[in-house]
Amino acid sequence: MFSIGDTVFYGAHGICSIEDIQEQKFGGEAQSYYILRSHHSTSLTLYHPVNAVNSKLKKLMTKEKAEAVLQCFENAADSWNDRTTTRHQSYQSIIKSAGHLEIAQMTNTLLRKKLELEAIDKKLPAQDTQILQSVTAILYEELATTLQTTASDISDKVDEIIQMN
Template sequence: MYNIGDTIIYSSHGLCQIDGISEKTFSGVTKTYYVLHPLNNEKLEISTPVDNKTISTLMAKEEAEEILNLFTQPGVEWIDKGNQRTQGYSLIAKKGDRKELAKVINTLLVKKNELENNDKKFPEQDRKLLISMQSILFSELALALDTTTEDISGRIQHLLGIDGEVLLTNE
């Protein structure tokens, strides 16, 4: 069990800090919950059971280096149908497996670069998904490697051999 003040990874929210631990009752069932907030959104409060399987500890430096190395290999298979792609890739993101997340980001970045080099538009749903996934994984990699998300972005850009900027934002 984690303690108040610990930083953890919580599925699709990424880096979160535990603000409290309390008993809550829903539908007549009482459980112990973590009360936490994403580090990139102090105002959002999340309650999740302490036995939630999508909570994990921060990655070690060795694991971060291993994940970066995945960007030298092919990512996941590209799914041609947009809705199926969004659904499939979102499911991977929700599971919180960092290596699988890196493979999806890899695939999306390579496809984005390929489309833009051919003067085609990267689909908006893919852009939103990529922003969300990058925010989670790049910030965790940066923390594990004691660097910035911009540095992680540059490393991945180099590993993928992409000319343009790979770090997307909501702008």
């Protein structure tokens, strides 16, 4: 169970702070909900049942895990699937898994493909660009929070790692 003031990771919403715990009634019986404030979109208030069976709320990654995630960017890109639909289904599955290392490797692949295409004056397909932007915003924010830096610094560090490898 989390407490008021805790900072948590909440699936696709990224980093959130627990502002309150209140009884709410959303279409059924009243139950306790965490009242969450998104760090990514501060005007967004989220409600999550305290006793949810398959809770999407997770503790922030540890410093050791954050360093392991950054090391993923030293890896070669995964093989590129030219079938857009298959590639995006795979990416959605990775995102839903909320596995930091898997998401980092997917991001690594997308960033390396983007650089490869830019080198020949081409662009990453729009759907891939959209996935890359949404995933990096959330991943870099969690890394920055854990490592006590900024998302911009994380972005610079990732770019540096990729350029060196």
